[in-house]
Structures are given as C-alpha cells and as structure tokens.
Amino acid sequence: MILNNGLLLLLLVLAIAAGWMLARSGLRLSSGEQAQLPSQYYRGFNFLLDGEEEGAVDAFTEALAVNEETLDTHIALGSVLRKRGEVDRAIRIHQSLLARPQLTEVQLHQSHLELARDFIAAGLYDRAEKLLLDLIAQSSDLRQTARRHLLEVHEAQRDWQSAVLVAEALIDVSKDESAAGNQGQAAHQLRSHYLCEQAETALDSGDARGARLLFEDALRDNVEELRALMGLVRLALSEQDTEQALQQFELIINSGRASAPDLLALLAEICSGQSDPTLQLNCLRRYYAKQPSSLLARALAQQVAIHEGKEAAQAFLRSTLEDYPSASIAASLLLGETVATSSGPERNILAAFADADAGYRCGHCGFSGKSRHWRCPGCRHWDSIHYLGAFLEQPNG
Ligand SMILES: [Zn+2]
Incomplete structure (x- = not known):
C-alpha cells in the first residue's frame, strides 16, 4: 500500500x-x-x-x-x-x-x-x-x-x-474588536446572502411583501449588493411595475458590478414591458459607457443592428476595437462579414473565438460553469463567480 x-x-x-x-x-x-x-x-x-x-x-x-x-x-x-x-x-x-x-x-x-x-x-x-x-x-x-x-x-x-x-x-x-477570529468572508456579506435566500423563497411562494422586507434588509450594510438588487428587480417585474424594475436596474449599472448574461436577460425582460422601443438600446449604451466589455459591446451591437442597421452595428464593433482589443469582438465581426455565407471549418474556429470568454468562473478557486451560482460549488464562497466576458479589456496604447 x-x-x-x-x-x-x-x-x-x-x-x-x-x-x-x-x-x-x-x-x-x-x-x-x-x-x-x-x-x-x-x-x-x-x-x-x-x-x-x-x-x-x-x-x-x-x-x-x-x-x-x-x-x-x-x-x-x-x-x-x-x-x-x-x-x-x-x-x-x-x-x-x-x-x-x-x-x-x-x-x-x-x-x-x-x-x-x-x-x-x-x-x-x-x-x-x-x-x-x-x-x-x-x-x-x-x-x-x-x-x-x-x-x-x-x-x-x-x-x-x-x-x-x-x-x-x-x-x-x-x-468592537480587531479582525482577530474574523477570518473568512465578511460577515455582512454573508448576512446579506442568508437574507436573499429567504427572500427568494418568499418571492417564489408569492409572498411579495415578505420578500421586499428581506431584500431591503439585505441591502442594510451595502446598498449595492447585486443579489438583493436583482431580487428587487424580479419582485418589481412580478408586480408588473416595470418603472420600478428599471430604477433598480439603474442602481445595478451604477454599482460597477461586472455585467453578465443573466443581468442582460433581466434588462431585456424589463424593456419588453415598456412602450419605448429604444429603451434597451439606450440602457445598453449607458451600461457600455460605464463598463466597456466584450459582452456589453456585442449586446449593444445587436440592438444597434435592430434599430440602426447591420452596417451601423459593425461600425460600432469596429470602433470598440480601436479602444479595446478583443479577440471575441474581432471574431464576431469576421463572422458577420467574411464568412457569413461560408459553412467551412473556418466558421467553427471563428465561432469558438467569438465565444472564448463565455462562461462563469470563480475568482477564488477557479471553478467554471455555464451559469451563475451565488455560492461556489467548488470552494463554498459566496458571490465569487463572475462572467468571463464581463471583464474590462485593457485599453489600447
Ligand atoms: Zn470557488
């Protein structure tokens, strides 16, 4: 042995x-x-x-x-x-x-x-x-x-x-004391997640009032806590209050937290209930201005293509490359232009490049997956998983 x-x-x-x-x-x-x-x-x-x-x-x-x-x-x-x-x-x-x-x-x-x-x-x-x-x-x-x-x-x-x-x-x-014995994640962050766990259960069971109190309590020590803000957006959507949902979403944009596909899906859901057809486009413009990333650039380009045409979308993507080099954006541009009619192997390679930064990863232990977990299944840390394509690219020059 x-x-x-x-x-x-x-x-x-x-x-x-x-x-x-x-x-x-x-x-x-x-x-x-x-x-x-x-x-x-x-x-x-x-x-x-x-x-x-x-x-x-x-x-x-x-x-x-x-x-x-x-x-x-x-x-x-x-x-x-x-x-x-x-x-x-x-x-x-x-x-x-x-x-x-x-x-x-x-x-x-x-x-x-x-x-x-x-x-x-x-x-x-x-x-x-x-x-x-x-x-x-x-x-x-x-x-x-x-x-x-x-x-x-x-x-x-x-x-x-x-x-x-x-x-x-x-x-x-x-x-009252120094950090002695207070190793590990900040207790106020843990408290917020414990409250959000209860709030989400309340929301799922139709107890909107209970959910609101718990989500608001979860923001007590940090008014920019992402999970609680996302919960309040969902709560507002469940009450068909899209204006309130949009206000909460603006808080998320302004919080500086990295964007992710689940956040963009939430924004799309809010905007689908509004009469202004350019609302999503304008929100994404503000979001991208605050947080230039390949994820937001590609989401914004989709909206630009809908409202201003494909050429404007491609011009926008190209302009982002001048400031921020991004392999995924360059690949998505090539996919849209040079091989649009091709079904050759180069298309698969470019598609892989375009999605190279898709997926979520834990910043603490490296666990990766296709969706967000509020608690990492690998290291059990709370809120340590982020979307890879949401990180800011290094500016040129
Ligand atoms: Zn982890």
Missing part, C-alpha cells in the same frame, strides 16, 4: 514523539507499563514497515500518552485523518482526548473544536452545533472561530434564520 505523504510524515512525527516521550518517562513508569508501552511502540513500527497505516496510527497513538506536550500531535493526527475522509477515526482520537482529566481548560476547548469539525465533516450537524454553542459560551479565545463553524452548520442545513443571527453576532464583534 502506498502511504499518503502527509500521513506518512505525521506517522514519523508520531513515532519520534512517542519514542522521545517513552525515553523521557521510562524511569517513572511501573514495570507493567514499561513492558506494555514499548511493545505498542514497536508494533507501530512493524505496521509502518508493512504499509499498514491504520494499525500504525493506532499503535503510535496508544504509545503516545496525552499530555500538555503531546496534545498538538494528537490534534494534528485527527485533523489529517479528517481531511483524508477517515472521520470516524478522527472522532475517536478527539473523543479520547476529551476523556483525559489532565488537560487544561484551553486544551479541552481546543479538543472540543476539533471534535465539532469532525462532526461537521461527518454530517452530524446537531452534535456539532451543541459543541459549538458550548464553545461560544465558554471560550472567549475560540468564540469567533466557533461562530464561523456554526455558520457552516446552518448553511448545510439551510437554516438561514439562525445563520443571520450568527452573522449579526460576528458583525457586532468586528465593530
């Missing part, structure tokens, strides 16, 4: 630590203990040499008594096992730590936190929640870290109301 490098390294550390502790404490042990512990130690080596990592972990763990000096080694071992997916064994190690009476209060809290992490990894959310609530009440050092993990529990259970309360507590602390 080929051992995982991390586990092998840890096993060696365990072996050295156990050997050192045995040598140090050998004189203090009774004759029975002296006979028992070295045998576990040598058994561990035998398992290691035979490639039986499970047996080696157990033997070295037993040989290495839990005390102030070895606690970190036990915790590190449990953590490696958890990351390898061996959650049951991690739980066993951390539970055995909690059974030791000689640990200090701080060490007990550390072990509690590790066990809560194990329970989360195992999907045992009720047990994790109980441990984390105890830690929040008892440990001022680990309180914020425990709250972050409690958010994981509520997110996994889609308990958005409880998640909002925990996020509020994190926001309150971040106002």
Whole structure:
C-alpha cells in the first residue's frame, strides 16, 4: 500500500514523539507499563514497515500518552485523518482526548473544536452545533472561530434564520474588536446572502411583501449588493411595475458590478414591458459607457443592428476595437462579414473565438460553469463567480 505523504510524515512525527516521550518517562513508569508501552511502540513500527497505516496510527497513538506536550500531535493526527475522509477515526482520537482529566481548560476547548469539525465533516450537524454553542459560551479565545463553524452548520442545513443571527453576532464583534477570529468572508456579506435566500423563497411562494422586507434588509450594510438588487428587480417585474424594475436596474449599472448574461436577460425582460422601443438600446449604451466589455459591446451591437442597421452595428464593433482589443469582438465581426455565407471549418474556429470568454468562473478557486451560482460549488464562497466576458479589456496604447 502506498502511504499518503502527509500521513506518512505525521506517522514519523508520531513515532519520534512517542519514542522521545517513552525515553523521557521510562524511569517513572511501573514495570507493567514499561513492558506494555514499548511493545505498542514497536508494533507501530512493524505496521509502518508493512504499509499498514491504520494499525500504525493506532499503535503510535496508544504509545503516545496525552499530555500538555503531546496534545498538538494528537490534534494534528485527527485533523489529517479528517481531511483524508477517515472521520470516524478522527472522532475517536478527539473523543479520547476529551476523556483525559489532565488537560487544561484551553486544551479541552481546543479538543472540543476539533471534535465539532469532525462532526461537521461527518454530517452530524446537531452534535456539532451543541459543541459549538458550548464553545461560544465558554471560550472567549475560540468564540469567533466557533461562530464561523456554526455558520457552516446552518448553511448545510439551510437554516438561514439562525445563520443571520450568527452573522449579526460576528458583525457586532468586528465593530468592537480587531479582525482577530474574523477570518473568512465578511460577515455582512454573508448576512446579506442568508437574507436573499429567504427572500427568494418568499418571492417564489408569492409572498411579495415578505420578500421586499428581506431584500431591503439585505441591502442594510451595502446598498449595492447585486443579489438583493436583482431580487428587487424580479419582485418589481412580478408586480408588473416595470418603472420600478428599471430604477433598480439603474442602481445595478451604477454599482460597477461586472455585467453578465443573466443581468442582460433581466434588462431585456424589463424593456419588453415598456412602450419605448429604444429603451434597451439606450440602457445598453449607458451600461457600455460605464463598463466597456466584450459582452456589453456585442449586446449593444445587436440592438444597434435592430434599430440602426447591420452596417451601423459593425461600425460600432469596429470602433470598440480601436479602444479595446478583443479577440471575441474581432471574431464576431469576421463572422458577420467574411464568412457569413461560408459553412467551412473556418466558421467553427471563428465561432469558438467569438465565444472564448463565455462562461462563469470563480475568482477564488477557479471553478467554471455555464451559469451563475451565488455560492461556489467548488470552494463554498459566496458571490465569487463572475462572467468571463464581463471583464474590462485593457485599453489600447
Ligand atoms: Zn470557488
């Protein structure tokens, strides 16, 4: 069996630590203990040499008594096992730590936190929640870290109301203290998404009033929060209030958030309900002026073609190339001109170039997909996925 490098390294550390502790404490042990512990130690080596990592972990763990000096080694071992997916064994190690009476209060809290992490990894959310609530009440050092993990529990259970309360507590602390323990995404951003989750459910179930209150609350800490603004546009559209929908959409344009196909679809839906046929064209002109990108240039060119003709659309696209070099716009121009009547292979190649920047990607972990996720399926970050063609091109010169 080929051992995982991390586990092998840890096993060696365990072996050295156990050997050192045995040598140090050998004189203090009774004759029975002296006979028992070295045998576990040598058994561990035998398992290691035979490639039986499970047996080696157990033997070295037993040989290495839990005390102030070895606690970190036990915790590190449990953590490696958890990351390898061996959650049951991690739980066993951390539970055995909690059974030791000689640990200090701080060490007990550390072990509690590790066990809560194990329970989360195992999907045992009720047990994790109980441990984390105890830690929040008892440990001022680990309180914020425990709250972050409690958010994981509520997110996994889609308990958005409880998640909002925990996020509020994190926001309150971040106002009073330094950033200590407030690692991770900003709590006010998380709070906004938890509220939007509830608002979207309310909107889907026809509770427009409830949805409005929640979306507006989601804008409390950041009036330009995209998800909440998009929600208010949808809410206005559901009430056939296209004027209000347009006002909310202008806030999105002015917020500077990168455009994306779902935003352009929303704009098209708003404009389809208006009597002014050039509304979409004019909105896109304002949008493009604020945010020149290949996505908006091509959307605007479509509207220019409808209202002013194909030549005007092509002239517009060409003019954008003078300021912003874009392979996708150049390819779409060539597609429209030189190979419009061709069905040759060059058409497919140009079409691939024109769509080269289509798709969404997470700026945090690189996950890519064809649609927006408010929470990245790869790294679980909120609102870290953006449309590739929405980024501003570098100006010429
Ligand atoms: Zn991600």
